[in-house]
Amino acid sequence: MGDYAQVSIAARGFYALEFLLFDDAFLATDAPEYHCTLVQTISADIAATSQDILGNWTETYANKMRNPSPDSLYQSNEEVLQELFKALSAGLQFTSETRLGRPLGTFDRPRAKRAEARRSARSSKHVKLSLKALNELTVALSEADDVLSDKLDKGFKKALAKLSDLNDPTFASLLEPQTRIKVKVIQQSVDAVRAIVRAELGPSLSVAAGFNSLDGD
Template identity: 40%
Template sequence: MKPFRTAALALCLAAPAAAGVDEAIDRHVLPGLAAFAAATETLAQNAEADCRPEALQPAFQAAFDAWMRVADLRLGPSETGALSIAFWPDARGFTPRTLSGLIADQDPVARDAAAYAEVSIAARGLFALEMLLYDEAFAGYDAESYTCALVTTVARDLDGQADALVTVWAQDYADTLRSAGEPGNATFLTEDEAIRALYTQILSGLQFTADQRLGAPMGTLDRPRPARAEARRSARSLRNVVLAAEAAHDLAAALAEGLTDGDLPQTAAAMERVRAAAQAVDDPAFQDVTDPQARLHAEVLQQAVRGLRDAIGAELGAPLGIAPGFNSQDGD
């Protein structure tokens, strides 16, 4: 194990913290963003060749898979960039309303990918594409239709967003994290601030998965809300839960590689429990949570996700000097 020491009120991890940041960026963040950009490029190219739903759905699924590796990074450029890539939750239905308005007006912006960057975020990104490709109210279009052109433009716009996110991370923000504590770095005044920021992403992502990806469709026992499941139209709600958990686990392992030689047996076991609990869920879109037995399976999965969060806190957070009661929502 690499040397480090803890203090009650502050982390003191100068050299190991830098190593942990490097591992997180080089093994997880930058490769994940690059894979997402490659997947969106394929999606845009496929849309230009054939923008009909049946032709484009496989590339859409691949792009969404790639996104989930970095979806819960809300740090630096990703904090704002993720909003238009994945506008969810959308409890008020802004996405269908905005898309319906564009189609009803035959708005020419649908044929201009550059101008489309100024459109409401509700009509951009993965969830706008999901609506157009899978929802019965939109997906019946043909190859010569306005909606088909709109799909192509949304795919191009998404590819542009992915490229921009990769660029700003690779050319700027990665160095901001790596240079934490150096003169001139006003974002991270100490090295421990950078490692704490990345650690926070892990915990907050898992909390979001438990509370929103699972909690939103589960609702309450008396009032389940299956219509609020993430990506239910494309039947990937369950898949997103598992991929988000795996992404958090991978980022934790990358940090641990630099800080504790990567030995996180409790975390690995907790991740296996998440996968096992997911296998017991029958409906990949969580539309069966109105059934008591199906709801129980969802609750077990939710508990497993929270267990993964707790395991990471014990094995990675504790060595960092971060107490088990650390609140990932406010950084305390």
């Protein structure tokens, strides 16, 4: 597995594993032993990576964020808030532009096959899990302002309610006008939360989102 850890990221992680487990064309190939070995290798690599992330968080980053100091990675509480706020902003942006925006495509050309985790029928579920996790982060960041916290919570609940009305786990029926409208409304609900986060939560924390990897060059 040591050699496998050096291969391209495209051949590693949960999406590579999803392809091996759920892609019909790949499953039809006549190489079951190789297929099984590859699944085991990728699974072991995911487990090792997950363990490294957990270890780095519990042993290093969590403590650095809880205890900022001039000679540490985070030198002040403001820098910690900036990092958490950036994570919130980037998470909402990714959900809107990638998890929802990519399959939406354009009105004339929706791209349902670009939906995240469509092979395993988890596209909609990933949106749900992301919104729930980001809502928890928002609650923590807005705890000093009850009115703002309630406003944000209602925004998340609205988006989640709209998502629950969508009976299409992979966004496969985006060619149908009703489905497209529903997904578009979900995206608009997420963007409404993004607007509150940017216009109200950021200033209340005296931070801005800054740039992230989704912004490009």
